[in-house]
Amino acid sequence: MPLIRKLLLAALLSSGLVCLAHADTGFPQDKSDLKADPAVTWGTLDNGVRYAIMPNAEPKGRASLRLLVKAGSLNETDDQQGLAHFLEHMAFKGSTHYKPGTLVNYFQRLGMGMGSDANANTGMDRTVYQLELPDTKPHTLQEGLQVFADFSGGLLLQPDQIDSERGVILSEKRARDSVAFRSYKAEVGFLLPGSLPAARMPIGLDDVIQQSRRDRFVDLYNTWYQPDRITVVAVGDLNVKQTVALIQKEFGELAPRAPARPYPDLKIPTAIPGTEFGYHYEADAPNTSISIQTLQPFPGQDSSGIRLSDQTLQLALDMLSRRLDILAHKENSPLNGSYAGVYDMFQQVRIGTIGASAKPEQWQAALALVDQQLRSALDHGFTAQELQVAVANLRTDLDQSVSSAATRRSDRLAGAITDALNDGNVYTSPAQDKALLGPLLDKVTPEDCVAALRKAWTGGRRVFVSGNAKLADPQAEIKAAWTQSQSVATTSGANDNNLKFPYTDFGPAGKVVSQKRLADLDVTQVTFANGVRLNLKQTPFQANTINVTMRVGAGRLTEPAATKPGLAWLTLLTFKAGGLDKLSIDDLDAALAGKQVGMDFRVSNDAFTFGGSTNRDNLLLQMQLLTAYLTHAGYRPEALTMARKAIVETQAELTHTPEGLLQTRIDSELANHDPRFGIPDEKVLMSRTLDEVKNWLQPQLDKGPLEVSIVGDIDIDKTIAAVAQTLGTLPDRETKPDYANQRIVNFPDKGLSQRFTVPTEINRGLVYIVWPATDGRDIHLARRFNLLAEVFKNRLWDTIRTQMGSSYSPEAFAQLSETFTGYGMVGVLITVEPEQADKVTAAVKKIAADMQAHGVTDDELERARAPILTGIRDSERTNGYWLGTVLNGSQEIPARLEWARSRASDYQSITKADLDSLARHYLVKDRNFSFTVVPDHKITSK
Structure with a gap:
């Protein structure tokens, strides 16, 4: 793998800080002594369009397509700044085979979600379109390639569609504006003064976005979307010969539509003096x-x-x-x-x-x-x-x-091939x-x-x-x-620590007192004599990869938040960083060098959760590491030092962003000021101590109920033995109380509407509206809420994004707690121009009122359901689904197993009447909580 150590910001901003070559009908391996992966079929059509095809089995029955166009913001003229990215949006707004307003709906009916299965991104040197096809039937694959062929040479670029998208582009520009982006732009300008990259951020300029006529779009499109700048990548459960024939059919007639233009001089310095x-x-x-x-x-x-x-x-x-x-x-x-x-x-x-x-x-x-x-x-x-x-x-x-x-999964392979070709x-x-x-x-x-x-x-x-x-x-x-x-002379900065991991013997192996296999789910459940519970599933989805998650105690249900607010946050920040009693976190890195093990820690609502990823050779060591953190946690003072640094940074960021106010204050408002909700201020967090962390956490690690789930390329008997030698040796575990009182959380008695301001120079506002619902323990009801939220989201996109152009990515969600009794919500979260906050709020409430009064349409139901069903089929071939959704806590909550059995059929059975009933009962006009957050220097009248 070539050395490409990009800065994180460069990747986040899609600035394409990688290679940029002139159009070339060959492949990188044609000019190298390196041989390309033989599993990939490489080819070039007569017109210069290239392709790379790789058969791949995961996920089964799906294919990942990428269209790489070697053109981005560096290819723009001065009066086109931002139009390369704008063109990416216009690809979804009408083309030869897809009338304006039809493509997104078509994708959804096919079982594809916008953003997750159909997306695109533009950088300085390239534009990439991506499709995750729900199946590999010949018609579906042909349709996907036809979409890409339309993107390459058949965009309509109708003036009315351009005009309707201007607000969306400006909203995306606003959403991406941040301290990080501004600092990054300034640093590029300092490092590469006078260069084209310093002047060509892909998001572009407001004036160009607002005023450019169709001819500027056509000029950029026809000049740079040329056959010899286009590569099609197809990876998945497909036939190479048939795929080549389809690419030839869809792209074979693509021809240049304008004369080639000299490639711009990037004016990048290659050395700096002094x-x-x-x-x-x-x-x-x-x-x-x-x-x-x-x-x-x-x-x-x-x-x-x-x-x-x-x-x-x-x-x-x-x-x-x-x-x-x-x-x-x-x-x-x-x-x-x-x-x-x-x-x-x-x-x-x-x-x-x-x-x-x-x-x-x-x-x-x-x-x-x-x-x-x-x-x-x-x-x-x-x-x-x-x-x-x-x-x-x-x-x-x-x-x-x-x-x-x-x-390996097809989407990652397709992305890696595309990146390699672009670079x-x-x-x-x-x-x-x-x-x-x-x-x-x-x-x-x-x-x-x-x-x-x-x-x-x-x-x-x-x-x-x-x-x-x-x-x-x-x-x-x-x-x-x-x-x-x-002026300070240097000395050696070496850190030589020849350390070994000492936590390998925890006593006599624990005894198994029960073991059963659930044949229909191919799940094995084990209980040890000390009360430790183990869930196992062998899967073929990731070779030599094993994922582990462990639940201990009761998490935030036991947090003394009324007397020690912020304790859960300090625990999260310090526990892993505190290392072990014999090894600091840095010593651990040295002692475990070359070992495929890891440890994640979180404070969840109803448990302290640990996680790790390992392989067959290191499974025992992985379990030893998790057991060592239970029995020999370090609680080292340097962890508190690092945590307090993080608190200062996080609080500064929360103070200056609308999203920060959502986390610090609004979450608390919605829970009727329950001290477990929201993030306390800096002074409160700084008052918490490591002793308080240890006194709260360690008793639960010592004796609290413990359930571990392991999924992946495992041997069942060897895995049971590894757990017996580690977690099975621990003292007897206590039974988990029901914590009925601690599970009670209430919304305020009446709906409310509040407006907040935050001190910031970033001109971005936030609209957040929620309707109280119920908890997520009734999975039958929860799935219907999920589907209702998808319909809500699609209406937001149709109205707030497409018709009004007021937001780039309006979101709707159903958030139903599995921990807190009766506590859940349906809501929307929308980034907006501050001056449009009230207008967007009114539009959202109008949509909700219409859904409550008239319900949903059959077409809306199907467009929302089809991508969910695709996701269900896909997720069932992932370790993450079986570990996190099915097995995690399945002995504490046996219903989780039944949830897995009924998921697909239950979603299939949802009717229009089901969603209409939910909308009627929950999207009540006077029972919502509406919050608007705007910059204090951009306060607008209501």
């Missing part, structure tokens, strides 16, 4: 970020030599990142978080980057620490023990990828990757790694500070902090 300093202030930012970057020439086209050198560099980056992580966990560290990486941009430049986040008053210390750690690695290199940890982890990743390759990389199989990189791991040395790091960090530096640190004289202050840090 050191320069940049700054960007965001009052709403939750922290201050610092970064140090350098530029190098692009190393060349994908090849075995490039991959080997890149992997050596990646090992160095892994070791450097681990050093930074360890420092961030120390008491009084200025680092909140850190990263180190390298990424390639548009096949023109390689960018090395290292950075961190910190409190605003500690940005100088954070800059100094990151700078000195980078120089320490460059000056003194790494140790053999550090490299041993990095190599072990990479070797495990390679081995696991090979062992699980046969059961100019050869798509290779896990076996090919291991064959190439495995020998390197046997002989790579610390000296090799530091040499690779030094090569990546020759040249000048760009130092950038952004966020909530307000500097009076940024250039002078940043330069002074940098100069001071540079």
Whole structure:
């Protein structure tokens, strides 16, 4: 796998910070010594359209299609900024075979959900359309490819449809506006001044979006949606020969519709002299970020030599990142978080980057620490023990990828092939990757790694500070902090810990007192003498992959929220980070290097939940790790330090966003100010202690009811034995009380309408309206609420998005608690322009009133139900469904097993009358809770 260490923001913003080549009818492997994955059939039509087809069995009976168009925002002229992305929207607004307003409904009737099964995204260098077909019948596959052919050359681009979509685009632009985006844009402008990428964010400019006439769209579309810029990717349960014939049929006649245009000069620098300093202030930012970057020439086209050198560099980056992580966990560290990486941009430049986040008053210390750690690695290199940890982890990743390759899912494979083609990389199989990189791991040395790091960090530096640190004289202050840090001599930053995992013997194995197999579900249920309950299901869905979840105690049902508000939040933030009594969280990473194990922890409403993912070889170790956290939790002070840093950042973000107010105040309002709901303020959270966490949590870990579920590529007998040697050795577990009083949560007595403001510079508002419903214990009723919410969502899209153009993605939901008696809701959540909040609120209430008075239509029912049925069929071939929905807690709540038996047939049986009855009884005009949140600088009159 080639080295592409992208920054998270770059990926989130779909900016396409990867390679960009001129149109080429060949494939990357045509110019490389690397061989492409032989499981993929590669081909090119006479007109230049390329295709890549890969048969794949998971999910059974489905196919994933991708249409890659090598054109994005970099291909726009100055007066087209934003139209590449706008074109992506217009593809769904009318084409040769699909009249305006029909495509989305057609997809839904076919069993596809908008967003989940039909979607698209636009970056700087490409546009990608994706379809997840509900089946692979010849007609369905032909229809999917016909849709893509229409996107490639048959868009109608009708003026009225363009006009109706302008508001949607502006709403999406508003929804994506954030502190992170603004800071990212400023940093790109600083790093690459005068370049085209710095001036071509895919979302575009307001004036262009609002005013562009049809001719500008047609010019961009005809110029760049050319056959030799188009690739069709098809992965799934399909026949290659038939698929090739269908691609030839649908795309064979596609021809250029306009002369080719010279490719724009990106004006990207490939080196930087000296050191320069940049700054960007965001009052709403939750922290201050610092970064140090350098530029190098692009190393060349994908090849075995490039991959080997890149992997050596990646090992160095892994070791450097681990050093930074360890420092961030120390008491009084200025680092909140850190990263180190390298990424390639548009096949023109390689960018090395290292950075961190910190409190605003500690940005100088954070800059100094990151700078000195980078120089320490460059000056003194790494140790053999550090490299041993990095190599072990990479070797495990390679081995696991090979062992699980046969059961990879089609959507991920289609995405990976598309990314490789867009990036100019050869798509290779896990076996090919291991064959190439495995020998390197046997002989790579610390000296090799530091040499690779030094090569990546020759040249000048760009130092950038952004966020909530307000500097009076940024250039002078940043330069002074940098100069001071540079004057400090470096020492070795090595962290040598030759540690072993010591928690392997918990006493005599527990005895099984009952074991039964549920034949129809192929589920095995076991009870041990100490009361530990075990649920097992062997599945073929992910080869050599085993997923574990464990429920202990009663979670937030027992939280003393009235006297110790925020305790659950501090527990969530500190428990895993506290490590074990003999090993810190960093020591654990070293002791478990090269092992396929993990540990997640959450405070759920009715249990403390643990989770992990492992394989056959490491299943016993996985169970030992979970048992060690139950019996030898560390509650280390550094966990509290890290938690308090996170609290400060999170509270700052919550304070400055409409979504934050939803979590901190509105959730509490809806629960009639029950102290278990909502997130307490910073002062309250900071008052909680580790002793309080331990006193609340540990008794439940010691004796609370415990149920573990394990799903995947397991041997039933060996798995029972592994649990017997670990959880089966624990003291007897207590029986879980019913907690009847703790399960009581009430809505306020009367509906209400409230308006809130938040201090923010981001011009984005929120409309949140809910109608009280009931809890989710009656699954028959809950499924009907789910379907009603889907109909509600489709009406929101038809009205709020399509007709009004007031929101990019209006959402409706049914949220029915399985823990709290009678507590549930049907609601909507819509991001809006603040000035349109009242208009959108009125429209939502009008939709609800119409549904209450007149019910739903048969067509609405079917368009909502068909994608759900597709999802049901798909989910039944996933470990996640069996683990999280069926087995998790199934001995405590046996009804879960019956829910699985009836799911598909129950959804099939839902009638229009069922939904009409729910709408009539629950979408009551005077029984809703309506909240509007707008920026305080954009307050509008009601």
